[in-house]
Amino acid sequence: MEWASVAFYLIATVCVLSAAGVVIARSAVHSAIFLILCFLNIAATFVMLGAEFLAVVQVIVYTGAILVLVLFVLMLVDEDQLPDFHTGQPIQRISGLILGLILLLEIGAAITARSIQGATGGATPENVAAVGGNTQALGRVLYDDNLLAFIVVSLVLTVAVIGAIVLALPDRRVGINQRRGTGTINLGHPVGTDGIPLALPAVRGESPIAAATPGDLRPVAGERQIIMVRDPDAYTEVGQHDAAPDNRPLIKR
């Protein structure tokens, strides 16, 4: 056997095994690591096929950028809060098994029959070498022959990015209210109340703070009183700070 074949079978074995590992691994981070390994081996296969540019792009885009982002999100999420991928209902397991078998049969039939092969394109080794290599050949196909499609795809992606940014933008008003409520002690006084009132933000969930009725006065140590409010603006003298004219200081000192 040639060295190239040995290398190919090694790469292919690791690739298939790590692909299986993506599905089998219990931890989502381990799945991501197996996916990295799988992508790197696919890149190696591209190199063996003489498509170095494609291989490097595969590594930079998928391994270097997308999977880093996946890991980024996985690291921020508590693993216990992720849905459990391995406790499907029996019906799900059986249907999954059947669908998987059908897919496997289809792929097997396609490989053995070779009837799904398309027509041979213009990218023969001689043509590719004539323009100076596969990077140049790919560039010609992308930016000369299919320029319009390329521009349309980039526009669609740009729209998607802008859409994602718009969706992720915080509601400005809510953001300011929350920041004032949580980040600072509210210095506003409810009119006619002595002591130091401490306005607390509305808190979700079952914490005792949220359960308190608005305006509930509670004695703390000594004669100080703490005031429980749901909306910090209800007890500030200045009123709605974001409705205040721009040139006015937000909080009187």
Place this chain on the structure above:
Amino acid sequence: MVDNPLWVALIVGGVLMFVTLTGMAYMTWFERKVLARFQDRLGPTRTGPFGLMQPLADAVKLLGKEDLVPAAADRVVFLLAPIVIFVTAIVGVSVIPFGGAISIFGFELNLFAADVNVGALVILALGSVGVYGIVLGAFASANRFSLLGGLRAAAQVISYEVVLGLSLVGIFMLAGSLSLREILVAQQDDLIFNLFGLSISLPNWYILSQPIAFVVYLIAAVAETNRAPFDLPEAESELVAGFHTEYSGFRFSLYFLGEYINMIVISLFASTLFLGGTDGPGAASVWGLGVVYLLAKTVMFLFFYLWLRATLPRFRFDQLMGIAWKVLLPVALLNILFTAFVRLIANDEITIPAWVWIVAAVVLAGVLVLTSLNDRANRPRPSAQAGD
């Protein structure tokens, strides 16, 4: 593509690896000496002449330390992560051309391990894979400080990877190739200016035709290697030691070595792309002078790294990301646009009528005025800040 036979490539690669590892060891010595000079100290002096044996002593010390694995750690990932960063760092040397064909003992061999036709992209790809060493090590440590350092590293490297790649596109356009060897060959031409009848001949190093790209590359390279002032993932004043908080002994030293090798590779890469690599006066005729030139240029870049570290305070993280996305990325994109434009005109592939120039100038001036006005309008007033 110029190729060595496989066994020659393996030998050259092995020698390069050995040289890089030695260079990395003496990089630590160099850093301690230079930093000491900046701070009016002497640095290591006790171990050998000028403290030259210091790297050896450090290696013995690091190897002798206990290799701890935290009880809560993800054991396999924790043990493998440092190896990832070390291996990806050192593989980068294999695509750097140290010169053309030479003959030793009657053998013809090329002074590079592999001439990949996408060599420049290989180095970028290795950098982006190397970040897994940091991210996975941070995740596997089961430590909040490590996790924060890992998150910072991931965000930082993704952002600066984009900037680093885009800053090089201008060079790829001028050289017409992604192969580092061909970029090197393209820089050995002469760049001839005709100014007022005077003909000035300069080397065609890309620092002269791509100065903006060079500055962008320098900044992005420092961030890409997590060095001061962009060493946020291991900021000791905020995150204990960042992603390697839980690492000790030899696994810590793998992170440490990986960082230094990354610096060396990025500096070799910069010398090859911008400073003509092995090019220099007499390099073609004198045996081995090319390699000396390349190494001298690389040491210059490494000194620049240390200079930055000794001089600048650390950035804040939002400033770091802001520079990447709001300053460096637009500058790099404009540089690409400008380079493509100039190349088209210089090659007489397009001719532009005069009215287009006038319209373009008016539009550009309008945009500049509008942005400066907009900046002034958006500047926060003192009265609004007093309440915050």
